[in-house]
Every structure is written in C-alpha cells, then in structure tokens.
Amino acid sequence: MKIGEISKKTGLTIDTIRFYEKSGLIKRPLRSESGYRDFNSDAVAAIEFIAHCRSLDIPIVEIKKLLNVRSGTAKSCRQANEVINEQLEKLRIRIKELKKLEKSLAQLQSVCNEELDPKDCRIIQSLESL
Amino acid sequence: MKIGEISKKTGLTIDTIRFYEKSGLIKRPLRSESGYRDFNSDAVAAIEFIAHCRSLDIPIVEIKKLLNVRSGTAKSCRQANEVINEQLEKLRIRIKELKKLEKSLAQLQSVCNEELDPKDCRIIQSLESL
C-alpha cells in the first residue's frame, strides 16, 4: 500500500506517517522502483495500533513501550499496564487542574460583561492582583 | 529592579521574562551601565499581570489583547470579555474531551492487570482494533 492509501485508511496525514517513520516508531518500509513507500499488512496494522494509541493521547515514547509488548520483545505485558496506569493518573491530575482553571476563569468572566472604559473593567483589575 | 529580583517576586524564571521581552509582550527595559536590565515599577506591574494571565493558561497572543485593554489602547474592554469567554469555552471543551479519554483509558486499564504473556494481554489486543 502506498502512503496515501494508509493515510485514508487510518485518518493520519501523510506527514504524520512519515514522521512516525523518522521517529523510529515504525520500520522503514520497502520502496517501489520509483522510490515510493510500499507498506505491507504488518506495517498497516502497526500504524493503526499507533493511531489508536494516539487517539488516547498516549505520548510517542510510551507508545514505543507498548509496541515492545505488542511485538513480544518484552516478556510480559507488565509495561503495558504501567503505561496505561501512568497515563490515567496524569490525565486525572490534569483534569483536576483544568477544573480549577475553569472555576477561576468563570469567576473572572462574571465580574464584567459590558463594554466599559478599560479603566473600569473588573476583569483587567482582577488580573492586576489576582 | 534587576531581572533576578523580578524573577523572585513573580515566580517566573529569568529565561521566561527575557522570553516575554523578546516576544514583544513587555517593553524593552532600560539598561544599567553594565548592560543589566533595569525594570521600573510599571514594568514590574505589567510582568505580574502577565504572570497572572499565564497562571490561568491564557496564551500569549491573547494576553497581548488583554494588555491592549489594560493600557487603554483599546477603547472599551470588549476584547477582554471576548478573550475570557473564548478561553473558558475552549477549556470546557477540553475538559469534556479529557473526561472521554479518562473513560477510555479506565476501560483499557480494567481489561488486564496481570503480568501475562504479551500475546494474551487484552490491553494490547484492544489497542489493535479499538
């Protein structure tokens, strides 16, 4: 399969797929006579695997670990568990942070919703001291 | 005030303050004979304002708009309201996305918490197809 077909199949852009190759996430595919990349079905499956991981916002370094488990390079799936656990923990922390931010911004939003002279805007005033 | 003092006062790193200067967020300060930056109290207030905005995760381009309102360059505070509204909206969308992600990851976490042979790990299996 050519890169454009993979792109359509996975929803990743062509640039992204090339980027994954350059980052060592996927093996360098065979090339046609004209130099076009030619992906076999294993490669396609790997790329789809990666796309699924990215849709869960798993960072590339972590995906590499998952790929090691997937390929059987790792002897157990412990690393996969670790990756998911860590990601989930970070995500939950992040959500808490964002909720705090939401409160702060909502508070800020509430203090002025008119078109005042800048000097009188309580948003700006609040941001001075907070 | 020298940059190190500002740094301690605001909690921003020295690099960050220099970065704000380079990005045009703050005016270039006067220099002492030896070439050290020397910030006056207006500059300090501006930097604190920026620090407060960043603590709310407002991006630098948006902070520029707020600074225009703050300085009275804008005639009303409409832009400030817009910035806060937009940020809040984006934030709420982001929180929703992250909650979905959390569900997905939690689901994934639940399917395997052992040390299995990689072939048998349901985390990996799930990531194949999703």
Add this chain to the structure above:
DNA sequence: TAACACCCTGGAGCTACACCAGGGTCAAGT
C-alpha cells in the same frame, strides 16, 4: 504531450518556555 494526482526530501514553523556555553560584572572577604 499535457494535465493532474500522487510521491519524494529537507527544512522551517508552531507553543512556551528550559537549558547551556562562554563570557562580563559586582560586592565581600583576605
């Protein structure tokens, strides 16, 4: 043979900084 869709490489740009090397400055202590 022209048009058009597709592919290639290498490099720059994005965000908001952090970090580094290599060098100057300044005040205090000996």
Add this chain to the structure above:
DNA sequence: ACTTGACCCTGGTGTAGCTCCAGGGTGTTA
C-alpha cells in the same frame, strides 16, 4: 590587589507532535 561567588549578558539548541512548504520526480489518463 586578588579571589570567590553570585549575578547578569547573548545567542543558540532542544522539547512534542506534528504541519506546511518548496522544488522536484512519477504515473495515469486524454
């Protein structure tokens, strides 16, 4: 006078995960 240590300077590189671009080759169809 000299050294030490804390501070400051500039310019450049690195981070994550891509996106976009220029300048060029390839392949198929009319």
